[in-house]
Amino acid sequence: MTRTMIARATPKVGESERLAALVETLAQQVRREAGNIRFEAFSESGGVVVMLEEYRDDAAFEAHLAQPHTKEFNAALAEVATGGASSVTDLVNFAGVKVSAPQIRAVDHAGLTVPDIEAATRFLSDAFGAVTLYDVLPEDGPDMEGEGPQEELGLSPDTRITHMRLVRIGNGPCLELFRMEGGAQSDPARLQDLGLSHLGLYVDDIDAACVAFTAAGGTLLKGPHPLANNEDNDGNAGIYGRAPWGTLFELLTYPGGIDLPTASPAPRWTPHP
Structure with a gap:
């Protein structure tokens, strides 16, 4: 079972920038730990830093605490954080959606x-x-x-x-x-061919993404075009293109949202910004 928590650190007066820099460095180090699943940092008003951390299991978290970079970070908090440390709250997932077999992530x-x-x-x-x-x-x-x-x-x-x-x-x-x-x-797959046919990437600015795709050597097909049915809302669009070696990519964006059917077991996964 994974170990998930929120750590919150409040900077002392004048220490906001140093705290943020310490957390950025820590994030790079923690993400290289074998047992870390994710480490994300957010800021609140007043320079408060909130860290969302997830580890493979309790043993992975204990290994994290024993790392030199973790000890160095905690020692630095004594100088820059109110109270000399971060507050840690363990989280338990109780309303997660089930969209795979128990042994599949x-x-x-x-x-x-x-x-x-x-x-x-x-x-x-x-x-x-x-x-x-x-x-x-x-x-x-x-x-x-x-x-x-x-x-x-x-x-x-x-x-x-x-x-x-x-x-x-x-x-x-x-x-x-x-x-x-x-x-x-064989030649690269077309959309009509059996098997995996393309890779779809979510983009925030589809026009800018098209320019970059072409400038990098890709060839766009016709578009951008509206998305279909449940995905056809204002601002939603997509376009296909081929990489220089022929692999098919799709650029798509749906800021207008997706009309999810009532019977759908989970929301569509969308990369966060």
Whole structure:
């Protein structure tokens, strides 16, 4: 069971900026902890900082408390925070929606095979602001090939994986990029083809997103166009386009909201701003 809490720190007079800087640094460090699920920080009036934290379990939270960066942060609070510390309130989820089997959390990532990971990374960064997290398989490392990968990953004979990279775009699942050599490859999927056909990205300004997509080397189809049926409200729109290597992306926005059917078991997931 995950451990979720809210920590609130009130700055002493003149210490608002320093407190905010300390929390920004802490956030980067905590998010690298193996047991951390999320760490988000918000500000209230008067410079009060509210931290929403979630850890894999109690053991992960205890490991967090033992980290040098956590101890350094708590020591600094003695100087900058009213009362010398933050107040912590544990949270218990009692009205969560059930939209998966008990053992399933959510989509973690999507896989995307590209002809050149460096070029694909540049496109994703220029078009969407994607950031590289790490290389799962460095380009200069040994290739993944042979019977093991063929049987484990369903690769055709003689196919080898030469490069793998994990990137992230905003608040959503990661993209795992693959570069393959040796085996036969199909053309990128169209919307009418079976299987995963496209990646949809929520955007706040669809016109600006279209400009960035094109400037990065993508090719837009006709649009932007209204969304359909339950999604067709004022300001809602979408447009499809292809990346330079052919993968289909959709840019969509729905500030007018979605008309959710009464029988729907949960609201539609939407990335937060």
